[in-house]
Amino acid sequence: MKTKKIMIILWALLFCLPVAAEERAPLANFELKDTPNNAGEQVEFLFVPAASPEEVPEFLLHIAIGDEPVKERRLVNAGKEIFLPLITGEAGVPVEVRVEAVMDDGSLKNLGTSSLVSRGEWLNMNSMKAFILGLLFIALIIFYVGRAKKGKDLFIRKIPGLEAIDDALGRATEMGRPVFYVPGTSSMADVATLASLNILRPVARQVAKYETPFSVPVKDPIVVSVAQDVVKEAYMAAGRPDLYDDGIAYLASMGQFDYSGAVSGSMMREKPATVFLLGMFYAESLILAETANSVGAIQIAGTDASSQLPFFIAACDYTLIGEELYAASAYMSREPLLLGTLKAQDILKGLLLLLFVTAIIFQLFGIDFVMDTFLKPEW
Amino acid sequence: MKRTLPLALAFIFGLIGIAVQIVPALKGFLNTMLDWMAIIGSFALALGVSSLTRHHMTKIRRKHKDMFFSYVTFVTMLFMMIIGLIGYFQPESLYQRLFGNMYNYVRVPLDASMFALLAFFITSAAYRAFRARTWLATVLLVAGVVVMMGRVAFGPFMIFNDITAWLMKVPTTAAMRGLTIGIGLGIVATSIKIVLGIERSYLGGGE
């Protein structure tokens, strides 16, 4: 966008200067361009007024798109460049814009026409960056998973909240009070929910071993069925299918605050000794965390919702911050596949950091190369 | 069939999810896919409602002391459903007005009041957490108090307002940005794992 504008202005200046020396400068510069990386459903019209508002208070555009009747559009001359997206709907539509200047005495002056046919591209080149990075990522994952499978030990540092899980479960058993596990309040579309379900498995296995009462209130109908499966398999793996009941994971309610109302109500009544709040949370995070504290439960929380982290940090005993939630699922399962991806993720992060630092250094010297090549947010 | 096909489906639809975004020509297809997801998801509602029903039925069967309230849930659920469905087919009828009133004067105030409980919870959380136990807790405490001051500052305390603006602009933005970038990588990584079939927890259980 920016470079495009600068280009046009430069281009305009280049052409204006010599012309201005000979005769009058054009009243405005304008150009119709194909919008890159789309399916041709839109083209762009860039308009740079050159005349002063006193001289030409308004411009009149006659816009013809395909077979549609010609539309008239008035542009007030505020001395600013104007960017107009024109909707063509599909590729292959001819577009023509004729510009007239409305002079201060009300007379019209034709400034010429610009036209083109809308074009669609097959690939959004901007998204290719994500695609290439994805391929790199896949390669890294395959490499490290292979290493992990061969038995190479992949180091993962300790994650503070996780150490506490065993103690917290043991405490619930000693006190003879139940364990609550809230797998977030979002749907399967959220990665945090998946990470939470991953941690649910070892927790459920432990709970089954200790024969502690267990409760998994859920907000989303699909998550309910997955959570039921996870808990069921965990109970079987622990050798206690007799303790399993489909009612362990249940749908408490379907809206944000009715869910938190129902769950805090059950916490008040059943007085759990340990409460897990892992997954995606919204404003209800603090309601759940504070109610858990009121009944004297140990709270182990974790979320990737950065807006809710302050509340978990303040109200809970242990908090997994952001990424730690994802790492935790790998850490707890000790599965080579998951450990390998964690390693790959770190390498990728390192590369990104490197790119980032390079961009900063280049930028310091006024070179936009890295910035414009790798870090353009235009899509 | 039990395990391979689901993994294959996840792979195929994962690729579709990527393709609709990087191939501009598939933009129209994206809408179809989003409709698909809405349609498929709507049937899961039956699972949810049955799970909820089961939960409350168990309470009633076991003659739990709160079983009366389980009846409350059933009755209101059926009531809402019936007036809502009749109201849908008879717009402008009494049923639809009743449904609207149930929404505006039962659901909305309950929602808002539950939300407003946070005013109290945030107070007790602050009281408990903002203690200068360690240097980290002290930093948390100081930042919290300064911003709380800044938000209602007047007269000579206006300096707190400026500090608040700076705290929000620099350290908070930096912390949140660092977190967001890391989380973004985590999301990309997990998503790739799912599409490749490495991550299978959503199929319920391990091998």
Add this chain to the structure above:
Amino acid sequence: MKTPWYEKIASVDKKILYVIMFVVVMIPLLAKWTYNPDVMDEVQDIYDEVEEIYAYNLANPDAPMGILFSFDYGPSTSAELDPMMMSVLRHAFLRKIPVVTWVAFVDSIDLGKRITNFIAKEYGAVYGEDFVFMGYPYPMTAAVVAFGSDVRKFLVKDFYGNVSTDLPLLNKIYNYKSIGLIVTVSGTSMPRFWVTYANTLYGKKIATGTTAVSAADFYPFLQTKQMIGMMGGLRGAAEYEKLVYELETELIGTDTEMYMQSVYKQNTVQKWDTKVFTPGYTEEELREHISTRMTARTGMASQAAAHFFVIFLIILANLGYFFKRRAENKR
């Protein structure tokens, strides 16, 4: 042994905190205490802009400038945003600036109509001459662009079904040329939309009112002057309310109640359309009109009280913790 005070503080029951918190918030609300904030530049800028339009209108009585008010928020954020809208509307009516209002969402039609008429009534403004309500223009983008040429062609009728070209006000103000300021009050990203269309395309001045949570998002626009000013949250509302209150005191004195009633006493001629509002007040209505003049400032008083209470609590908790630690170390 008696439990030392610091032990008590550490183990204070939450319920006690809740009760005190409740009282602390309720007292200013019921006693109608007001909090007079220092006016920040971004709020003062909006006020000054309205005053400038007033000055312009004094100099050009035949071709006055108007203000376009857009209700870009729904009932869910009205607690924070209503007071802003009311204050700026009061300012405009007080200065007899022509007012055009409309809403950006279907949900807000009722709200927009109610507030516009509520304030217009206070100053005896006449519908069609002093103000118009255009309802919910759909699609919004087209309506905003239509204001660039002639809005009467796009919105052929106003909300009440009057033909636009019959309304004297719209015959003077139908184009951005005669709009001095656009006021958008919103809990969503609508102000961005206004910047993109009205500011970038037509160079119009935008004043924004927004919730405390969204305020941070719009600061960049203030820096680039794409917005001339912003009211953020209850605090911003309280600041504007204070400015308008001061102006009102200066122009019509402290007895607003008398003023409002007097508007409808002298005029026996039926110039007010009863479809819009009924002239005259009941006791209850009068009280409501008075109390909305300080909603934001009483709200801020509660707000400030709550903040100071929590800060006090935190200090207390830390003192308790400090003495407890000292006692433990001695042992």
Add this chain to the structure above:
Amino acid sequence: MLFWYTVAVLLSLAIFSFLWKDNPLYKFAEHLFVGTMVGYTIVMVFSQIIMRKIVDPITLAVHNHQYLNLISLIIATLIGLLYLSRFSQKAQWVSRYPISITVGFWSGYAIVTSFKTNILTQVRGTVVDDMGAPLLNGELLGDFIKSPSWSSLDLAVSGPLLVFGVIVVLIYFFFSIKNENPMVRFANKPALLYLMLGFGASFGYTFMGRISLFIGRMNFIFNEWWPLLKQTIGG
């Protein structure tokens, strides 16, 4: 009108009573809330999805002879119906199909969007500001040295501090590097400092909004319901 307003007020009070302790009033409000919300969701799914996305489009497709569209809709509906297999013990596993389709699609979708919004935009925002000026700007530092004041100091150091913060926080979340690594050890303390400053500030910042919510509820009771009650009883 008064009736519904009173209902709303009573329910609000029932919710607030939870702060004191769990009681039958709260239990009633809670269960009523769940019932209303689930009933409401059912109606919404029926009217917004079953009718608007399945029944209406299918009728339209049949009417307009758009068979491709029709087939697509029918396939989606059939896949959705597979969820109901959970009600049978034997065929339960069939419900994995719709689940894996949903999860697969959203995962693929998230790869690109998350890369865009969480990574690229954020990284870019840390190199240059909204106006496109670099955050590490030597000139601003020069300005500060020439004319030292609070505002020029702010301008000069804010950018570098922001960049530094993002880098240390990123390093803090490396999981596969041992704690003894000098880089990690160096970044640890500053990263925690940034995180805690950020969390504390966000907590304080949100405090205001939460109190506003409660004030809003009380305004409803005392400024809307109470006058209405007085008016109705008085007149």
